[in-house]
Amino acid sequence: MGDRAGLDLEHGHLVVVGGGLATVRVVTTLRRKKFRGPVTVLCAEQDAAYDRPPLSKDVLAGDADTAPLPFDVTKLEVDLRLGTRAAALRSTPDGGTVVTEAGEEIAYDALLLATGAEPVRLPGDGEQLTLRTLPEALALRERLTPGARVVIIGASWIGAEVATAAHRAGCEVTCVEYGPQPLAGALGAEVGAATLPWWAGITLLTDTAVARVESDGVHLADGRVLPADLVVTGVGVRPDLAWLAGSGLATGRGILTDDRCRTNLPGVLAVGDVAQRWSERTGAHRLIEHWDDASMVATAAVASLLTPDAGPSYDPVPYFWSDQFGRKLQYVGAHEDGDDVEVRLGDDGSLARAAWSRDGVLTAWLGVDATKDVVKARAAVGGPASAVD
Numbered sequence: 084m085g086d087r088a089g090l091d092l093e094h095g096h097l098v099v100v101g102g103g104l105a106t107v108r109v110v111t112t113l114r115r116k117k118f119r120g121p122v123t124v125l126c127a128e129q130d131a132a133y134d135r136p137p138l139s140k141d142v143l144a145g146d147a148d149t150a151p152l153p154f155d156v157t158k159l160e161v162d163l164r165l166g167t168r169a170a171a172l173r174s175t176p177d178g179g180t181v182v183t184e185a186g187e188e189i190a191y192d193a194l195l196l197a198t199g200a201e202p203v204r205l206p207g208d209g210e211q212l213t214l215r216t217l218p219e220a221l222a223l224r225e226r227l228t229p230g231a232r233v234v235i236i237g238a239s240w241i242g243a244e245v246a247t248a249a250h251r252a253g254c255e256v257t258c259v260e261y262g263p264q265p266l267a268g269a270l271g272a273e274v275g276a277a278t279l280p281w282w283a284g285i286t287l288l289t290d291t292a293v294a295r296v297e298s299d300g301v302h303l304a305d306g307r308v309l310p311a312d313l314v315v316t317g318v319g320v321r322p323d324l325a326w327l328a329g330s331g332l333a334t335g336r337g338i339l340t341d342d343r344c345r346t347n348l349p350g351v352l353a354v355g356d357v358a359q360r361w362s363e364r365t366g367a368h369r370l371i372e373h374w375d376d377a378s379m380v381a382t383a384a385v386a387s388l389l390t391p392d393a394g395p396s397y398d399p400v401p402y403f404w405s406d407q408f409g410r411k412l413q414y415v416g417a418h419e420d421g422d423d424v425e426v427r428l429g430d431d432g433s434l435a436r437a438a439w440s441r442d443g444v445l446t447a448w449l450g451v452d453a454t455k456d457v458v459k460a461r462a463a464v465g466g467p468a469s470a471v472d
């Protein structure tokens with residue numbers, strides 16, 4: 084952000100685009116730091132802030148109907164505009180303006196971009212359900228009825244969690260995966276293969292490419308058609324950067340920031356799933372896309388808002404979890420292709436632990452139902468691989 088004064092504690096106007104987890108955490112922390120200026124939050128969704136991980140877990144399972152995040156906009160004196168999408172950004176050296184889809188121009192002294200990411204869709208005119216929002220989760224749950232033919236595209240995190248719920252609901256579940264094993268894109272084929280026993284009762288087609296989704300079902304690249312009552316596409320997410328075109332903001336796959344959440348534009352920060360933040364630890368800009376990162380970034384982001392050139396670096400060892408097939412997976416660190424991996428199976432012959440290392444240095448660790456070991460493993464990343472079991 085260069086040399087510039089921080090947000091004036093009494094009168095500075097913070098505009099936030101996005102009303103999810105990262106926004107809730109930053110705004111709440113900012114108020115705690117005695118910031119009294121106006122805060123305007125623009126959120127494309129109609130629902131007040133809620134937590135997304137339960138959508139594919141408790142909400143799909145029918146154990147909850149929502150998971151609100153604590154965000155008392157009256158007490159925090161936040162002008163929350165639900166159903167308001169930002170459509171353009173004009174930056175100036177002293178601030179700038181956000182233009183909404185309806186054409187309203189909102190001037191800011193500082194701007195926080197926390198717009199998350201959008202599910203990727205596949206070609207074709209057939210209906211594809213995705214799972215990012217609460218209405219999407221409720222609509223999907225409605226249709227997970229006994230005997231329904233559900234085709235899930237993608238056997239990664241969302242695919243596995245949806246498969247868990249659909250199988251439990253008595254659906255006839257087929258999951259199509261481009262890679263050689265479930266979770267292979269995220270964890271590699273060897274670790275993914277160790278999760279295969281969990282998929283019992285589900286038709287899992289690996290090494291299988293989808294060409295398009297049409298009204299008669301899922302068309303595979305080899306010409307087969309999988310008939311379906313519903314198709315769920317879970318092939319990853321991508322930040323929507325189209326509305327920022329022409330703003331001068333530096334982007335890659337996400338919005339590029341330094342390790343203090345600052346973009347190349349004065350007064351503009353980016354946090355959460357949309358941010359591709361510089362990591363000194365790994366020597367790269369990284370899109371993290373995990374709950375823990377979006378939640379814990381607040382302290383660094385607020386410091387950068389108030390004292391732009393003196394805030395702390397935010398470069399934690401990443402952490403995420405997934406609940407699937409009655410198990411909790413927890414992963415810490417960040418492995419790269421080519422790292423050595425050691426896989427340990429449990430008594431049931433399926434994945435229990437995995438540890439990645441490079442030149443004897445632990446790069447990542449994954450445990451299944453091993454919550455008590457996570458803190459130790461997270462602290463061990465970057466040290467000798469022999470430090471963890």
Ligand SMILES: Cc1cc2nc3c(=O)[nH]c(=O)nc-3n(C[C@H](O)[C@H](O)[C@H](O)COP(=O)(O)OP(=O)(O)OC[C@H]3O[C@@H](n4cnc5c(N)ncnc54)[C@H](O)[C@@H]3O)c2cc1C
Pocket residue numbers: 100101102103104105106125126127128134135136137138139167168169170197198199200214215216241323326354355356357372373374375377402403404405406
């Ligand atoms: C179903 C599901 C399950 C998950 N499970 C896990 C898990 O088990 N473990 C884990 O670590 N992480 C999980 N995650 C990821 C985690 O929820 C995200 O990392 C986190 O929500 C990111 O928060 P965010 O504030 O950056 O973005 P979001 O929570 O996505 O919020 C972004 C908000 O910005 C709004 N927005 C977008 N564009 C605009 C615009 N132009 N104008 C105005 N508003 C806009 C969006 O509508 C949205 O409300 C899961 C995510 C999903 C969807």
